[in-house]
Amino acid sequence: MKNILTTAALVASLAAAPVFASTKNYTLDPSHSQIVFSYDHLGYSTTYGMFxxxxGTINFDQQNPAASSVNVSFPVRSMLTGWEGRFEHFMSDDFFGATADELVTFTSTGIEVTGENTALITGDLSLNGTTKSVVLDATLNQAGEHPMEGKQWAGFNATTTLLRSDYNVGAFAPFVSDEVEVMISIEAMEN
Structure with missing residues (x-):
């Protein structure tokens, strides 16, 4: 009887103990992660590009998203513009003057949870030799077991607006919009 009472007390104390969620490490799925950007071209059209x-990696704590973090990098020259002439112009000294190994990086510095599946992710964006703080308006689309991979997966969307001139690529503004709309959609797999 004493053993049963001791076991019952132990189980009750464990049930009452706080649960400490752990941060899980996720790696971006490069085949399902894109950054799409757009800008106004002389008022005639909206022009799009993509990375x-x-x-990248996400340290994701689903129970306490504010404890999560994001770190992403990619070569400037991986930009897709849909037209080789535009790509070459963007890589010229008019804009990036990009070398083959020049990277764009984003490292989160804080996360403010704004809703059940939403957050503002603040981080340092380094582009064209300049680092500035930006805020991503992010949404967790889904987290759970991937039906084909059989492991934990997470998907996010995020948006932000950047000023080209903040990163020394503001040529032809204001005729070509200084504002660039950025849309991000990523998937990541637990390591």
């Missing part, structure tokens, strides 16, 4: 196939 894809990039690398």
């Amino acid at each position: 894809s196939g990039f690398e």
